[in-house]
Amino acid sequence: MVLVFAESVNGTFKKAAFEAVTYGYQTAEVLGVACEAIVLGKAEDAGVLGKYGAAKVHQVADDSLNQLDGQVYAAVIAAAVEQLGAKVVILSHTSTGKSILGRLAARLNAGSVPAANAVPTNEGGVFAVRKPVYSGKAFANIAISSDIKLVSVTGNSIPPVEVAGEVAVSALDIAVPASRITVKEVSRMEGVTPLPEAELVVSAGRGMKGPENWGIIEALAEELGATTACSRPVSDVGWRPHHEHVGQTGIAIRPNLYIAAGISGAIQHLAGVNSSKTIVVINKDPEAPFFKAADYGVVGDLFDVVPRLTEAIRKHKQG
Amino acid sequence: MKLLVCVSKTPETTTKITFNGDQTALDTSGVQYIMNPYDEWYALVRALELKEALGAGTVTIINVGPAANDPVIRKGLAIGADEAVRIDKDGGSSLDVAQQIAAYAKENSFDMVFFGKETIDYNGSEVGAMTAELLDVPFVSFATKLEVEGNTATITRDIEGGEETLEVATPFALSAAKGLAEQRIPNMRGIMMAKRKPLNVVAAVETTNHTQVLSYDLPAEKSAVKLVDPEDMDELVRLLSEEAKVI
Numbered sequence: 268m269v270l271v272f273a274e275s276v277n278g279t280f281k282k283a284a285f286e287a288v289t290y291g292y293q294t295a296e297v298l299g300v301a302c303e304a305i306v307l308g309k310a311e312d313a314g315v316l317g318k319y320g321a322a323k324v325h326q327v328a329d330d331s332l333n334q335l336d337g338q339v340y341a342a343v344i345a346a347a348v349e350q351l352g353a354k355v356v357i358l359s360h361t362s363t364g365k366s367i368l369g370r371l372a373a374r375l376n377a378g379s380v381p382a383a384n385a386v387p388t389n390e391g392g393v394f395a396v397r398k399p400v401y402s403g404k405a406f407a408n409i410a411i412s413s414d415i416k417l418v419s420v421t422g423n424s425i426p427p428v429e430v431a432g433e434v435a436v437s438a439l440d441i442a443v444p445a446s447r448i449t450v451k452e453v454s455r456m457e458g459v460t461p462l463p464e465a466e467l468v469v470s471a472g473r474g475m476k477g478p479e480n481w482g483i484i485e486a487l488a489e490e491l492g493a494t495t496a497c498s499r500p501v502s503d504v505g506w507r508p509h510h511e512h513v514g515q516t517g518i519a520i521r522p523n524l525y526i527a528a529g530i531s532g533a534i535q536h537l538a539g540v541n542s543s544k545t546i547v548v549i550n551k552d553p554e555a556p557f558f559k560a561a562d563y564g565v566v567g568d569l570f571d572v573v574p575r576l577t578e579a580i581r582k583h584k585q586g
Numbered sequence: 587m588k589l590l591v592c593v594s595k596t597p598e599t600t601t602k603i604t605f606n607g608d609q610t611a612l613d614t615s616g617v618q619y620i621m622n623p624y625d626e627w628y629a630l631v632r633a634l635e636l637k638e639a640l641g642a643g644t645v646t647i648i649n650v651g652p653a654a655n656d657p658v659i660r661k662g663l664a665i666g667a668d669e670a671v672r673i674d675k676d677g678g679s680s681l682d683v684a685q686q687i688a689a690y691a692k693e694n695s696f697d698m699v700f701f702g703k704e705t706i707d708y709n710g711s712e713v714g715a716m717t718a719e720l721l722d723v724p725f726v727s728f729a730t731k732l733e734v735e736g737n738t739a740t741i742t743r744d745i746e747g748g749e750e751t752l753e754v755a756t757p758f759a760l761s762a763a764k765g766l767a768e769q770r771i772p773n774m775r776g777i778m779m780a781k782r783k784p785l786n787v788v789a790a791v792e793t794t795n796h797t798q799v800l801s802y803d804l805p806a807e808k809s810a811v812k813l814v815d816p817e818d819m820d821e822l823v824r825l826l827s828e829e830a831k832v833i
Contacts, residue, residue: 276746337715338724362745366727369715372681378796379681381710395800402706404603406803413796447724447758451740452751461747467833491833509730509765510748515599515706516623516764524832534600538706541805545830547822548811558811563825567816579819583827 269295270353271304272344273316273324274363276455278309278333282464283359285319285427290420291357292320292430293386298355298394305347305439307340308332317434319427325351325439336446337366345374346441348415355387355394360419361463368419379417380409384424384521384542402515402538422463423521460494462513467493468522468543470513471501472536474529474550474569478506483570484528487577490584496520498530514539526576528569532557549573587643587734587756589633590696591667592687592717594622595651595658596707609801621658624702626665627769628762632732633700634666635767640734644668646696650686652676656785663780664772670783675790679797680708684716689791691721697737699759703728711761718759726754730765 271291273284288304295302304321306313313324327343344367348356356371358364360382372379380396384406387396393410396418400407411417455461462468469488475481481495488495495511502512513520515535521542528549530536537560540546548561549569558564565572597603598618606613620626630647637643647662649655650673659670673686691699699721701714711727718725730749731742737756742749744763772780814822826833 281746336724337727338718341715341719362728362743365711366715366725369680369684369712370719370725372712373684373716373719376681376794376796378679379712380797381712393800398709400708400802401597401601401603402599402709404804405605406805408800408802410798410800411796412798447754448726449753450750451753453745453748454750455745455748459747463746510744512764519709524826524830538599545826545832547826560808561811562808562830563822564811564813565816565819565822566813572816572819575816575819576822579823580833582820583823583833 268300268351268353269298269302269355269357270348270351271302271321271357272367273304273306274359274361275306275308275310278311280310280315282427283361283422284316286422286425287357287359287420288316288319288321289427290386290425293425294355294357297387297389300354303351305344307343313436314433317431318429320430321434324434324436326436327439327441327443329443331443331446334446334450335363335366336448337370339444339446341367341370341374342444343441345371347439348375350439350441354414355416355418358417358419360421364419368417372417375415375417376413377415377417378411378413380411381419382421383418384421386425387418399542403519403541421521423466423523462494462496462511462518462520465494465520466523467491468496468520468524469493469526470496470498470530471528472498472530473500475501475506481507483573483577487526487573487580490577490580498536527557528573530557531555532560587636587640587698588696589637589643589645589698589700590691591625591630591633591645591647591662591700592713593625593630593647593649593659593662594702594705595619595649595655596622596705599623599706603804605802609803610799619658621661622702622705624704624762626662628764628766629700629702630662630665630667631767631770632762633698636734646671648673648687648690650675650678650683659785660780661772663783663785664776665770666776668783670785672785672787673790674787678793679795680710680712681716682793682795684713684720685793686790687713687717688720690788691717695757697756701759701761703761703763714759714761721757721759724754724758726752726758726760728763729760730763732760732766
């Protein structure tokens with residue numbers, strides 16, 4: 268059986284959870300086994316996971332699980348894996364998933380592949396998973412040979428697909444160990460899709476000349492329903508907040524559309540965005556290295572081009 | 587306070603990635619190696635800062651690898667680590683590396699074990715959590731701030747779309763993200779002193795590998811960029827909608 272850990276934040280599922288269940292369902296189809304899901308802590312209508320292919324949804328509803336602690340989560344999931352007899356465990360490759368995957372692997376003495384971007388294959392009984400390596404410059408196909416196999420799936424690599432209806436949620440009785448960390452404060456941006464989940468991203472760099480000019484970027488992002496991002500130099504000098512920095516030392520993202528204005532495209536920046544499905548580069552320098560990695564390029568002054576693009580999108584939406 | 591910093595050797599950031607004939611290993615000809623930037627810039631430097639602030643303690647760096655890794659390890663000593671340990675083993679999965687580090691750390695009990703948030707080659711972000719589990723200690727990933735008072739640490743970490751601040755008592759493990767410290771360049775004195783600092787080579791423990799790389803491949807060549815007239819953004823929108831189908 269394939270068991271998917273479906274992440275919830277404050278009791279609600281994010282897209283990553285539906286992607287993970289879809290990935291688990293497709294993995295189960297490859298193996299010819301069932302897909303089930305597990306939810307920790309409170310989760311409203313966990314039965315919705317059935318739509319994405321979970322034949323059963325298990326919930327450990329202990330209140331202490333409303334706060335994430337990778338050590339506690341790994342202990343509970345490992346107990347569930349043993350109790351339910353799961354052979355493959357799927358997680359999301361999010362900050363939550365990353366804090367659990369390695370612990371589970373050590374606890375279950377199981378092979379793991381982090382950040383998979385395709386459904387596993389099982390040709391000749393060899394369970395193999397594909398993942399990007401060298402910061403997106405290559406891919407590796409990795410075989411897992413242990414009895415229990417662990418995989419985390421990268422966001423935006425497997426679109427959620429509805430295949431069935433909701434299912435009933437059954438309570439799973441597992442003792443929850445005490446946490447050894449005390450969370451003091453959690454701050455999340457409200458009303459904005461976080462960058463790792465965003466399908467559309469508008470990003471800008473030093474070509475903006477100063478933080479006071481970001482209005483045109485925000486207007487474009489708003490018109491598109493996109494999340495804003497920035498390059499490293501811009502976050503280093505404090506023009507934009509640290510959490511917007513995409514690139515090798517910042518966040519790695521793979522949106523459907525990445526629009527980069529006034530970013531030259533240093534290799535460290537590309538490392539964080541080169542898995543994007545479509546890249547649009549706006550730069551007045553036709554020699555900017557980013558054009559080599561772009562699908563569409565606009566050689567021009569971003570202060571003219573960006574507002575024009577915003578207007579064109581507005582017209583497009585009005586159809 | 588005893589601090590352990592786990593360091594990895596990775597190809598230099600701008601390395602052009604190619605593989606050998608049967609696509610099963612990196613073509614290492616002409617590849618320059620460096621210490622994994624997250625390990626060096628953030629994990630190691632923050633550990634050194636803590637030791638300096640306390641005016642006591644030791645910073646040990648540990649690497650799992652062959653003798654060819656020694657120059658990278660010496661750089662860690664030049665930046666300021668007191669001593670280094672190399673577990674003598676070439677290759678292995680993340681879990682294997684974690685088991686090697688955990689075996690050493692168990693015997694030499696450390697108050698904090700530092701990792702970089704991920705390596706820039708495998709991008710797995712696994713070894714820290716694995717080692718913490720094997721040591722049965724808490725693990726805080728993607729730390730951007732770390733303050734220590736007595737045996738309690740206050741850590742701020744990146745989470746999706748925000749950050750979280752938490753408290754944890756030693757012993758614990760953490761992975762370092764940008765913001766935790768500022769890169770230090772080793773000076774001539776550090777480089778000279780590094781030559782006299784101990785680099786202990788320790789035999790590896792028995793482990794089993796559960797994963798194996800079958801093959802590598804490169805992304806399909808990007809077709810040449812399609813340039814759009816800067817005056818005609820309606821055309822770009824049409825391409826994004828009809829050709830790329832992303833809006």
